[in-house]
Amino acid sequence: MQNQTASLPVSDTESSARSAGRPRSEASRLAILDATRRLMTHTSVRDLSIEAIAKKAGVGKTTIYRWWPNKVAVVIEAFAEQLDMHMLTAGNETPSENLARQLDRLMRQLRGRNGKIIADLLAEAQSDAKVLEQFNQFYMQSRRNAFGQTILNGQKSGEFSEALNTEMAVDMILGPIFMRLMRQEAGLDEAFAAEYPVMAIHALSA
């Protein structure tokens, strides 16, 4: 069986072109990722331990350490498909409509367990530079780029003010959402999700 794993930024899949020796066990890999997903329904990323994953997966700890640098990398890979949203810019929309749709999708995705995981990862990143980089590379950067592009389009079309540079505009758009996510109280509830896009567009408008 060919190794069909998508080139994820975390695990060492795809490296080393099948030279010799015992091949990596795909069964173990899947068991690890599955165990991680199941454990994450009851615990936070912080409380998750490599040992617990190994035990639940029926696998040695060394196997995990061999392929992932830390538990965050395992979590990222375990939830990669669910968290990787395809931020396509639809064709015939105005930048404002496009932005509203993107915000809507982001907030819907951050509800429930996924949001908790993202908040946990951002929290973990605060005490580990490597984790921060992993998180940015895997999750945050692509989001920022997508929103940044939409904002640029809006600035070209004259809908959005040209006064702010893109980076700062992205911070202004995403900041409140993640603030809400981490405050937990209230969170990204219906009311907020309904009102926020309007406010965000107002904030950017010329």
Place this chain on the structure above:
Amino acid sequence: MQNQTASLPVSDTESSARSAGRPRSEASRLAILDATRRLMTHTSVRDLSIEAIAKKAGVGKTTIYRWWPNKVAVVIEAFAEQLDMHMLTAGNETPSENLARQLDRLMRQLRGRNGKIIADLLAEAQSDAKVLEQFNQFYMQSRRNAFGQTILNGQKSGEFSEALNTEMAVDMILGPIFMRLMRQEAGLDEAFAAEYPVMAIHALSA
């Protein structure tokens, strides 16, 4: 000597009206807080351990556990004076001016070590409901109230739009700042600090 400790929201100072028995050692208390401050210059809140504090303070672990529920409470008390900014609303300012000044002060305060500590605390809070409550009660709530009041004033005076409720407006104002804080990349640098208040006021304006 009378117990002059300001009534801080974390440690158990002031409770129990001096009935009998050996009184709490002020020397130990100060040694613990001082050791915490010194350790925090080199480590994150996450990597800080009660054991290390006790060792550095020349104190038994028991003494710490007796008076503080967890290490976050110790950190909060150790940095209480530095982090407690007096958010007075000056008299003859327009709400916009007032808001700009408040933002300026907040961002200045979140630069350097204090900002790192706040980010760490918010991170710790993500995996512990008690910590989140401590953080809100000690730090976040008072900030939100102060900004909320200013925004309300601005809405009354007609400078700010009445479309958004106060809670959401506060999230919109503070979100980007904390986003910036936790991203670390760039952070609350000069450029951001200079531009952001203008943008924030624009976002709120009617």
Place this chain on the structure above:
DNA sequence: GAGGCAAAACGGAACGGCAAGTATTAAATA
């Protein structure tokens, strides 16, 4: 007032538990 007693806090030591990370040995393939 002097002395003794109860109450509370102190530092030190040790415990069991848990997780991180690391040899070492066994297993599977070219």
Place this chain on the structure above:
DNA sequence: TATTTAATACTTGCCGTTCCGTTTTGCCTC
């Protein structure tokens, strides 16, 4: 047979807690 992976077992370190003997206070009795 060489090479690479996997699992077992181990060491290390911290945590949260519990004991213990000691110290410092208030209060009561004489």
